[in-house]
Amino acid sequence: MIAQNILLGMLGPWQIVLIVVVVLLLFGGKKIPELMRGLGSGIKEFKDASREDDKIEGKSEADSKS
Numbered sequence: 001m002i003a004q005n006i007l008l009g010m011l012g013p014w015q016i017v018l019i020v021v022v023v024l025l026l027f028g029g030k031k032i033p034e035l036m037r038g039l040g041s042g043i044k045e046f047k048d049a050s051r052e053d054d055k056i057e058g059k060s061e062a063d064s065k066s
Contacts (some may be wrong), residue, residue, distance in 0.1 A: 011019075027035060 024032070
């Protein structure tokens with residue numbers, strides 16, 4: 001959370017606009033939705049894996065208590 005605040009403090013509105021323009025120039029307008037879909041599915045897989053890990057960890061803690 002702190003790193004995010006530091007990063008946002010360093011980036012002003014013009015820097016963000018410049019980054020967006022560069023990304024559009026590099027990848028093109030048609031490629032951006034595909035990239036975002038891939039990013040979204042990657043985040044979803046990460047969340048699912050971390051939930052599964054939490055469930056496994058919870059079971060092992062319950063086993064060790066009994």
